[in-house]
Amino acid sequence: MTDLYPVRRALLSVSDKTGLIELGQALAARGVELISTGGTAGALRNAGLEVRDVSEVTGFPEMMDGRVKTLHPMVHGGLLALRDDASHVAAMDTHLIAPIDLLVVNLYPFEETVAKGADYETCIENIDIGGPAMIRAASKNHAFVNVVVDVADYDALLAELDANDGQTTYAFRQNLALTAYSRTAAYDAAVSAWMAATLEDEAPRRRAFAGTLAQTLRYGENPHQKAAFYVDGSARPGVATALQHQGKELSYNNINDTDAAFELVAEFSPEDTAACAIIKHANPCGVAKGATLLEAYKSAFDCDRTSAFGGIVALNKPLDAETAQEITGIFTEVVIAPGASDEAKEIFAKKKNLRLLTTDGLPDSRIGGKTFRQVSGGILVQDKDNGFIDLDDLKVVTKIAPTEDQMRDLLFAWKVAKHVKSNAIVYVRDQATVGVGAGQMSRVDSALIAAKKAERMAEALGLAKPLTIGSAVASDAFFPFADGLLEAAAAGATCVIQPGGSMRDDEVIAAADEAGLAMVFTGMRHFRH
Template sequence: MSNVKITRALLSVSDKAGLVELGQALARHGVELLSTGGTARALRDAGLTVKDVSEHTGFPEMMDGRVKTLHPMVHGGLLAVRDDAEHAQAMVEHGIAPIDLVVVNLYPFAQTVAKGAERDEIIENIDIGGPSMVRSAAKNHHYVAIATDPADYAMIIAELDVNDGATTLDLRRRLAAKAFAATAAYDATISSWFAFADQGEGFPASLSVPLKKGAELRYGENPHQKAALYLPLGPSARGIAQAEQVQGKELSYNNYNDADAALELVSEFRDGPPTVVIVKHANPCGVATGATLVEAYEAALACDSVSAFGGIIAVNRPLDGPTAEAISGIFTEVVAAPSADGAAKAVFAKKKNLRLLLTGELPDPARPGLTLKTIAGGMLVQSRDNGRIGHDDLKVVTKREPTTQELEDCLFAWTVAKHVKSNAIVYARGGSTAGVGAGQMNRLESARIAAWKARDAAEKAGWAEPRTIGSAVASDAFFPFADGLLAAVEAGATAVIQPGGSIRDEEVIAAADEAGLAMVFTGMRHFRH
């Protein structure tokens, strides 16, 4: 059976958007309307004739509406195989009328959770009858059409008008696929709430991740890969995925990935002074604070002006005109800011390809959550790296204690190193990175690369010496040998911050003492693979 004439439709929706227009179109084609509760009232208020489901089933609603559509008169009308003689005979014997279209959207469970409702109200917003009807109709899509999204009403109306009140099998198949995706996501949202919010499980036996497609992207990391952005269905912290794009080209997979890295790092400074982060290939190449945002940008850019070309920038303050002017001095792919004033927007309007993203409130770096990574044949799941270190968490392990300024530089470098791919080495001085060594196979090479970058930056800026002279150096994990630390000494570092915990800690501490360094242990590492 290809085209199916709609003679009877059951409508029961929590979202009334487009309902009346759909009801009017169905009535125009002579379709009998069955409905319940508020949906029936909305249709009647529009002057449409509606038959209550309780009248159709001959059975009243009960238990505060928990039981109304869970009835053979409903599900028999949905599940019957119309050209099966036995099914047809059962319909005749029991007086079951066919239902050719179901229009359902489910109780607003996620919205109820998001508004902070009490547990009893949340439980009452777990829909039972709705998903049952959706699944029945979708399973029997050879004969029944199922609509779960108001965005599809116009398409259904157009098809009815073209086909004299009938739906095509192609449409019913597409609607069925969407319907099963809707119920799967709905159940996943409920499952996640029970596991994490209600039961407080860290890693439930079965993990469901409810997501909806936000946009298809031009391609993935490379042009031969396909990609899309998916958004959480339930409550979630705002982030780069929810940012408002004010201008510029469509964001790519790499743009999202890099912009997220920049936003996560700048959020570490959301309560601090004006801060600018410049990221390239998901690694920070320059981070700085300043009295003003433009001063912070200039200091961050000076750290590695070569890598900053074509980079991603994130700031922790509303973007202003002077900072936008400075950023416009080189090619930049994306700028992310909590907001932007008119002057900044006017500056960037001249850069048609630059993407400006307004994020609103910055994410809380201490927020809980999970990170997921696919591997061949499975998925790795872990809690977010939301560990943070303050002055009171540091343990001085050398004979010389760090000065107040060295401590501040240590903590700044440590914060940045958390967001650098391992093995990570970060030199910092005076609220600015001096050199960043990322992603090397050994820590010694990371220390040397970071120092070389600092020397190169000094040459390009015309400074008398690199900013590693008198700097603090952070290592995301312990120094397994003293060689990496000695490379930092050679670069001019005077203070070191590292997790500690190596079997050679005493050897490394002795090397630090001999060089006159001050060194603190954090007891926490920040591998980032």
């Protein structure tokens, strides 16, 4: 095998014709013979380039609506033949197969077709067959053949040819092959995922995962961990689709926390009222609704001002100037919102380290999808937690029923608890969190921590008593014993929302009645591990 190998003959067959003419002209100028198919050949000819049709090379016309055109020994022999193997060279001579040194292919737009909601037959017709077959053949023979599957690599190819007098290096071809195999793997993953969804197969025998590199990160959760960010191509508004207006690049933890913040705030419809969520280490340290974003932000901030420092702020409405000015009062890592006014952007521009992301929409908290988590030797796959509870779903289990205002706070607390690490306890008063206990091994400890935080904030705000007094409290899972419930009552909670389902539900209900609490069951759990 020779490190440098010349490019004398190229086959181009592309669905995305971005940059095609310029590439064809550049290759022709370097003396490369061009072979092409269908629309690609037509586009090159219309630009005045000399092109041989694949049908001329194979001796067979394109047939079956283009399904069969490149699946032929004259093509695959030219891609797969080992140039330094005497038997391969002899076979090429015998059958008049000419080598193909460069393959430029991008595949039928299957992913885009599915994203547009096309019908079954249209999706099937957009599954490419000849393209992946040629890509795999050329990639396998990267000792001699260059394979380009991304428009983004056109310039790199031409630069490589210029640097090596019309030749490419083995290392360059290796990297092209890596990209090519990754592309066909992602393509097959998209097809199999679509088929599984279409057939409603929740657990196919094999499941493939794919993503496109969006960003190489400075490091992972810690500086000694390498990391990268991949996007899956979905149109769900969020950190993966957001436009970053300013600030240094997002870190691994920034992306994780920003996603958590935006998914939480999306629980609250902007058509109802403004809402704000402040996240620290993937847990909410303050969530609130308000007549304005400014009011919502201030209420969320007042839940835990200490933890809000260096946090992530998510808004369910476009950022306005007044709220932007308030946010700049402390150090904030990221602000994400559906949009931002020009005045708000100008205010943030003075804080160069503050990242501002806009998304042109909110994710729909009721739409599912899958979540994935790697474990040693495997991957856990589950439905996204899009569980939703409405007023009619609640079952009053105590002698005292919650008032209308209490029901409103209970439902608010329940939405927040869904996004708090288990064991989760959330105190809410007047549509704002006033205490959050997250990630404790004991539900009692979560209740105590949340109450203690509320006491400290009351002192900091100069309040006579903590806002947990008169609050609603949510527990993400049932109270296995009455002790956690009684801690909430001791903190001043007057009503409780929890899933129910414990063997000791009767004891917990009796304790609630004795403490004068109103309690409702949801019948739904929200563990978040």
